[in-house]
Amino acid sequence: MSLTLDEIQKIARLARLRVTPEEATQLQSHFSGLFALVDELQAIDTEGVLPMSHAQDIALRLREDKVTETDRRDALQAVAPQVEKGLYLVPKVIE
């Protein structure tokens, strides 16, 4: 199967990425090769096989509901592009 250039742009929007028309063309050719390989999976009989999402069948651990973290806000915000009074600044979302 192959993706149309419009489909590639749509996926890019979903992934919050910009794709130039040249990049979209290259991606189209990459996807067509990759999905030709992927389509070979359809020939494998997986009737009744449980999907494997993880290497170990373990249940997620629970912990006591108590505060364990110390306040490291200043250190963690020191690496942010833009902060003010302990808040992350982003472009206005709600008018």
Next chain:
Amino acid sequence: MQNATLKQLAEALASKAASSEELAQDYLTRINALNPDLNAFITIDADKSLNEARAADARRAQGQAGLLTGVPLAHKDIFVAEGWRSTCGSKILSNFVSPYDATVVARCKTAGLVNLGKLNCDEFAMGSSNENSAYGVVKNPWDRLAVPGGSSGGSAAAVAARMVPAATGTDTGGSIRQPASFCGITGIKPTYGIVSRYGMVAYASSFDQGGPMAQTAEDCALLLNVMAGFDELDSTSLERAPEDYTRELDTPLAGLRIGLPKEYFAEGLDGEVAAAVLAAVEEYKKLGATVVDVSLPRTRMAIPTYYILAPAEASSNLSRFDGVRYGHRAAEYTDLNDMYEKSRSEGFGEEVKRRILTGAYVLSHGYYDAYYLKAQKVRRLIAEDFQRAFEVCDVIMGPAAPTAAFDLGSRASDPLQMYLEDVYTLSPNLAGLPAMSVPAGFTRTGRPIGLQVVGNYFSEAKMLGLAHQYQQVTNWHQQAPVL
């Protein structure tokens, strides 16, 4: 001292033949001399490293030294380290100085190991040649025209060039084993869940696993003793009693059953690699092992399975890079969405974008069942194939890669071709099994060849032991490039 192993360095420190500061200084001198050419390191900070070394010497003077206290190593730049720039090989993290330590980094610190810097790698560990780093390609110390492999290419090149005695690496689809093979060093990807992923920046969380890379299997065992262990900060860390991974180093190999999967020796395998791997198996027979043919019938199908599941997980993991809390933010934007799109598009390299888009596609409405769910089912079949094989053998052996290191630039224009060459390393990640690469020879042109060993879950000690026994009767691992 240049070719000294971790073990020898530990002995030199214990006998006071050298101080940690002297060792760190010697290695930093060599790093500074070789790095402009090889580019194995992204970040070097001599002051920081020497401070750690002096602290290790002080600790030893107080009688508080552990086995590896004062021994130097370096970390793949996928592991964040407090106060160190931690880039993941990506432009998007070019200004990120980590406010915390990865658990692996913290455990190394606690053991007194001295960090000599952050090692180059493919961006977010996505690649098999180290050509996807935003900080430039790494050259293979054995042949500067060749790639070091990837994604832990800086780690492998630095150990091979003796810029460090050992390094940490990570392996999602072969990223420890293939560069170890290409650079002629020893590296092991442990059973999934043994080494904490906390602070090891996520690519594909259900496959990612950290591990040691060094000259010898014995050194890998010593370093794995430091790296492995339960961590409550990693939700998939396994709660198991601590193990001594050196405990089987001296175990004789009589009776060891080696499985050779016929699919690992089929069409596509380079003749020189096949010959070196089979010669290594002959060596094991002399050590008392027996050989049995096994089959891993879905080996080739591991490629599409992996290249659906790993990008799916990557697209989700890498959504955290949004230019808000850390990392690159575009200089100009019109609104929030524009800021996300510009920041991410400027910050991510081509291969990372390809994998994010692949993942977003296979997870999207209408394709989830046909691709993602189908691949998860085949993943289980592949894991079951291994268990069937382990009914008749103790370990599986084969090549780590179809060829020795290829030329820089020779695969860069065709990412799919590069994916196909991961064929021997992907399956153990899908199953979560431990797997390693052990130096086993050279091509006529002098490029190293690695023997891959795959064990059953939690058999690291046995694998390291059988690699150590092989290294007692061969000297491939002792050979170093002339630099």
